[in-house]
Amino acid sequence: MMRSLIIGTGSHAPPRVIKNQDLERIVDTSDEWITSRTGIKERRIVDGETTNDIATKAAKSALKAAGVSPKEIDLIVVGTVTPEMLFPSTACFVQSHIGANRGIPAFDVSAACSGFLYALDVADKYIRTGIHKKALVIGVDLFSKIIDWKDRNTCVLFGDGAGAVVLSAEKGKRGILSTHIHADGHYWKTLYTPLAICSSPLHHKTPEHSYMKMQGNELFKIAVRTMGEACQEALDRNGLKAGDISLLIPHQANMRIIKATGERLGMPEEKIYINLDKYGNTSAGSIPLALDEAVKNGMVKSGDIILFAAFGGGLTWASALVRW
Numbered sequence: 001m002m003r004s005l006i007i008g009t010g011s012h013a014p015p016r017v018i019k020n021q022d023l024e025r026i027v028d029t030s031d032e033w034i035t036s037r038t039g040i041k042e043r044r045i046v047d048g049e050t051t052n053d054i055a056t057k058a059a060k061s062a063l064k065a066a067g068v069s070p071k072e073i074d075l076i077v078v079g080t081v082t083p084e085m086l087f088p089s090t091a092c093f094v095q096s097h098i099g100a101n102r103g104i105p106a107f108d109v110s111a112a113c114s115g116f117l118y119a120l121d122v123a124d125k126y127i128r129t130g131i132h133k134k135a136l137v138i139g140v141d142l143f144s145k146i147i148d149w150k151d152r153n154t155c156v157l158f159g160d161g162a163g164a165v166v167l168s169a170e171k172g173k174r175g176i177l178s179t180h181i182h183a184d185g186h187y188w189k190t191l192y193t194p195l196a197i198c199s200s201p202l203h204h205k206t207p208e209h210s211y212m213k214m215q216g217n218e219l220f221k222i223a224v225r226t227m228g229e230a231c232q233e234a235l236d237r238n239g240l241k242a243g244d245i246s247l248l249i250p251h252q253a254n255m256r257i258i259k260a261t262g263e264r265l266g267m268p269e270e271k272i273y274i275n276l277d278k279y280g281n282t283s284a285g286s287i288p289l290a291l292d293e294a295v296k297n298g299m300v301k302s303g304d305i306i307l308f309a310a311f312g313g314g315l316t317w318a319s320a321l322v323r324w
């Protein structure tokens with residue numbers, strides 16, 4: 001049976017660091033509040049770079065790690081909700097910037113913070129059909145462009161970042177074992193950005209009306225439930241128990257959400273990868289950025305079972321189980 005093997009990872013976080021102390025000068029907040037409620041200490045924010053720039057950098061580093069030429073890539077899928085333009089898609093720009101072959105399919109998927117796992121799900125399904133052999137999957141978001149820097153409820157939570165993986169069609173037991181994607185549009189008001197490009201400008205009375213809106217408390221509870229359910233679904237589908245997991249790489253939104261998800265599963269803390277203290281919530285960039293770090297830190301070995309789980313605007317939630 002054909003599976004998608006992750007043969008290379010890459011990422012890019014912009015070099016400009018914004019510490020909690022820097023935010024104390026912008027809004028009524030404190031390092032103590034942000035650290036204790038979220039676990040975040042600092043985040044990266046672009047300084048002139050665009051979504052296409054950082055997606056391309058992540059893609060190039062994943063290709064290099066995989067030892068794969070851009071000409072071998074026959075599918076590009078990008079998860080993002082902060083594209084540089086309404087169209088062309090970020091994937092089309094990446095295709096051109098990395099020098100991939102003309103004519104291959106390249107498209108974006110919109111699932112907010114679940115975007116990378118949605119993109120992985122789509123690419124995996126193409127590979128399993130035997131149609132595509134080498135796919136580039138990217139998660140990228142620049143939430144610094146859509147948050148209200150005067151709103152302390154949201155501006156302390158997010159950062160910018162991108163991550164990418166190269167998938168190769170291989171036979172054998174290693175690779176993506178299963179992916180699980182879900183959505184419930186009834187909850188859309190818990191997290192949304194009403195920047196409505198295709199509706200009347202009268203829709204937005206002031207620029208503030210177009211920034212991201214969030215019902216933090218409500219979202220917190222749904223996140224813990226859906227991430228836990230998605231993880232359990234992945235385990236059940238593969239006949240595995242939490243004890244079989246070598247590493248859980250969750251969406252990096254809030255330390256308390258991550259810990260609650262781990263507790264629900266009965267996962268020890270040392271088996272949960274956390275880097276949100278350095279990057280905050282980078283939305284679709286979050287999981288591939290963490291994966292790339294974990295790989296570079298030597299925390300992922302051949303044969304390891306890696307579990308990914310995310311939730312995000314939509315609402316959407318997703319999981320994936322991989323035998324490395």
Ligand SMILES: CC(C)(COP(=O)(O)OP(=O)(O)OC[C@H]1O[C@@H](n2cnc3c(N)ncnc32)[C@H](O)[C@@H]1OP(=O)(O)O)[C@@H](O)C(=O)NCCC(=O)NCCS
Pocket residue numbers: 028029030033034037038113152153154156157191214215216217219220223253254281311312313
């Ligand atoms: C946003 C979140 C950190 C808030 O934590 P919380 O413990 O639920 O805090 P609350 O919302 O109850 O707010 C508690 C108080 O802190 C205040 N507060 C909110 N943001 C603050 C900040 N940055 N600094 C200081 N105080 C802040 C609130 O105004 C509130 O004050 P009040 O009690 O006087 O009204 C938490 O709900 C969360 O992480 N939710 C999920 C958000 C998320 O993950 N979004 C992305 C999804 S992909």
